[in-house]
Amino acid sequence: MSDHSFDGLSEKFAQNIYATSKGKIRTAVVWRDLEQGLAQLGDRPLRILDAGGGFGFFAQKLAALGHDVTLCDLSADMLALAKEQIAEKKLTDRIRLVHCSIQDLPVHVHGSFDLVLCHAVVEWLAEPKQTLAGLLNYLKPGGLFSLLFYNRDALLFQSLVVGNFDYIRAGLVKKRQQKLTPTNPQAPADVYKWLEEWGMPLLCRSGVRVIHDYMRHKEDQHKKFSDLLEMELRYCQQEPFVHLGRYMHLLASKP
Known part of the structure; x- marks a missing residue:
C-alpha cells in the first residue's frame, strides 16, 4: 500500500466533499472546534501548517482571519486549484503552497507552528502512525494539533446496519x-493510544456526521438540512453519538 494522491480528481473532490450536505456538516463541526482552539491560542497572528490540505479549504478560512x-499536498492538481482560489480571494501573501508529501516536509519546510492541521489524510497513508509522529515535530510547545480521520468503527457499524456482511x-x-473511498480507516481507540504515547492531551473531540449517514430517508438529508445541522452540532460531542461519526475530529495540545 502506498500513500494516495488526488491528481485528476481535484474538481470532483471539491464538489463531493464540500458542496454537499455531508460536506457542510463536516465544515460546521470542524470549524466550531477550530474556533475553540484559536481562542485558546490567543488573539494574535498564528503560524499554521496544513499538511495534506488539498486545495486549502480551511487554510483559506484561517488565512482570511x-x-x-x-x-x-502531494497532488499538483489540488495545489493548482488552491492557487486559483487563493488568488481570487487575495490571500496570496498569507498562504505558502508546497508540493510534497508529508514525509518530505523536512526538505521544504522549517521552523515550528502554533497550529498543525491534518484533515482526512491518515486514512490514505501507508504508515499513518509513523507519519503523524513525524508531523508533530513541527508543533510548538503549547501548540494545537487538529486531526480529522475516517472512523473505522462507524464504517463497521453502518455496514452492519445495512447488512453488508460479506464486506x-x-x-x-x-x-x-472507489477513488474517493478511504483505503485505511482508523479505529478511534488506536488514535487515542497514539496521542497518549506522544503526551498529547485532548482539548476536544467531535464526531462528524453522527446522524446524516444513518438517516432512513436519504431525501431528508437535504429537505431537513437546517434541523439536521442543528442536531449534528448538538450531539457530535456527546456519548455515545460522538463515536458514530463517519469522521472523528480531535483537537490535541502539545505540553
Whole structure:
C-alpha cells in the first residue's frame, strides 16, 4: 500500500466533499472546534501548517482571519486549484503552497507552528502512525494539533446496519476500490493510544456526521438540512453519538 494522491480528481473532490450536505456538516463541526482552539491560542497572528490540505479549504478560512499558513499536498492538481482560489480571494501573501508529501516536509519546510492541521489524510497513508509522529515535530510547545480521520468503527457499524456482511467478513476491504473511498480507516481507540504515547492531551473531540449517514430517508438529508445541522452540532460531542461519526475530529495540545 502506498500513500494516495488526488491528481485528476481535484474538481470532483471539491464538489463531493464540500458542496454537499455531508460536506457542510463536516465544515460546521470542524470549524466550531477550530474556533475553540484559536481562542485558546490567543488573539494574535498564528503560524499554521496544513499538511495534506488539498486545495486549502480551511487554510483559506484561517488565512482570511490574518494567520500565516503553509499548505502542503502531494497532488499538483489540488495545489493548482488552491492557487486559483487563493488568488481570487487575495490571500496570496498569507498562504505558502508546497508540493510534497508529508514525509518530505523536512526538505521544504522549517521552523515550528502554533497550529498543525491534518484533515482526512491518515486514512490514505501507508504508515499513518509513523507519519503523524513525524508531523508533530513541527508543533510548538503549547501548540494545537487538529486531526480529522475516517472512523473505522462507524464504517463497521453502518455496514452492519445495512447488512453488508460479506464486506465485514472481508475486513472492510472492497474488491473494487472507489477513488474517493478511504483505503485505511482508523479505529478511534488506536488514535487515542497514539496521542497518549506522544503526551498529547485532548482539548476536544467531535464526531462528524453522527446522524446524516444513518438517516432512513436519504431525501431528508437535504429537505431537513437546517434541523439536521442543528442536531449534528448538538450531539457530535456527546456519548455515545460522538463515536458514530463517519469522521472523528480531535483537537490535541502539545505540553
